[in-house]
Amino acid sequence: MRDERRCADGAKAGRRARKAEWEARKAEWRAAEKARKARGDAPDYGSGPMGPPNAFTLLPWLLLGMGALSNIVHGETPNPWIGALGLLLFNSLYVTLVFRAFDQRARQAAATRWCLVALGAVTCAMAAVYGGSWMLFFPLLGLATGAVVRGRRLGQVMLGISALAGVIGGLREGWDALGIVYGTFLSGMVTAAILALAETVRELRDTRQELARAAVDQERLRFSRDLHDLLGHTLSVIVVKSEAARRIAPRDMEAALGQVRDIETVGRQALTEIREAVTGYREASLASELDRARGALTAAGIEPLVRQSGPPLPPQAAALLGWVVREAATNAVRHSEATTCEIEVRGGAERVRLVITDDGRGTGTTPPGSGLTGLAERLAAAGGTLTGGPVPGGGFRVSAELPVETAVGVEEGATP
Known part of the structure; x- marks a missing residue:
């Protein structure tokens, strides 16, 4: 429990730091635009305060599950209470994972890995039972995996998830499941690449600030x-x-x-x-x-x-x-x-x-x-x-x- 509490506190501190950095970036951009306007220059629409990706940028992808929700509402899903419970559990695990993925200590905690395993189990169970629009939860699983798993293990994990999606999709949808396999693998790899690039940019920015401080000390x-x-x-x-x-x-x-x-x-x-x-x-x-x-x-x-x-x-x-x-x-x-x-x-x-x-x-x-x-x-x-x-x-x-x-x-x- 103490480890979980420390991870939660670290995640909150990370979110506060990112929010403060975002506000500072917006203030800097507004000041630059104000000075540009005072000089009579044209607005620079390409240099706005583009913040780094965060958990909120991954939440809109949950809209992929709207088809499953529509089936439940219209009574097209057998045992709708089981489907609704699975949908609620999937969304809860997904939101938890994407928020923990942007804090290094929380991302590397054992609880995060167990959440990812649970998300995979729920995805496989619901896709195997219902098929159809429920297969779209595999790309969401790939996206959450790309956000959490880093390093050399990512390729192996994504190949395993894609193969699992291909097996279940082949049994339920036949050859139409190839698009699900491709989307699952691509969503995980692209998400991991974007987040790794954002972390590299952040590290480079910190390094540049440290070099500037070192230059001042040297002077x-x-x-x-x-x-x-x-x-x-x-x-x-x-x-x-x-x-x-x-x-x-x-x-x-x-x-x-x-x-x-x-x-x-x-x-x-x-x-x-x-x-x-x-x-x-x-x-x-x-x-x-x-x-x-x-x-x-x-x-x-x-x-x-x-x-x-x-x-x-x-x-x-x-x-x-x-x-x-x-x-x-x-x-x-x-x-x-x-x-x-x-x-x-x-x-x-x-x-x-x-x-x-x-x-x-x-x-x-x-x-x-x-x-x-x-x-x-x-x-x-x-x-x-x-x-x-x-x-x-x-x-x-x-x-x-x-x-x-x-x-x-x-x-x-x-x-x-």
């Missing part, structure tokens, strides 16, 4: 990474230059004003980069990031040693390594208390390697922060690797290795 992750990398580096440079201006202002005002001008330049550049990051068109160039790293390290009192060898890099690989240079230089300025920082880029025919080593405390970025973690994810998506950790004897080293031919579609920061 949020991209923006948070870019914002972290941009502001972390820029604010570190501003802090270092502000401290330098404060130290040298008492003895050299001109030099202090130069630092202030640099702060203004860095701030304006940061505003431009943030706007570009928001619109998604910023690309971190390796050459420009190396120049910025030199300036930031020098302003912090750290001697930069930059060495670069190998052929020119593709834009994708250069952009990814530019982000690594920016993050590692920012960490050296903020955490290392180093005196020197060595940046080495070694390019080859297939892979390029970037190594950034400082002689500071070696503990400022262990465990790695969100910046290095995000960069490791970016490089991993492009087939590369990123490692970072203390150097024996003091210092910190960040190593990045990347294929020269990175995939065009790989995310590299804010590059579209």
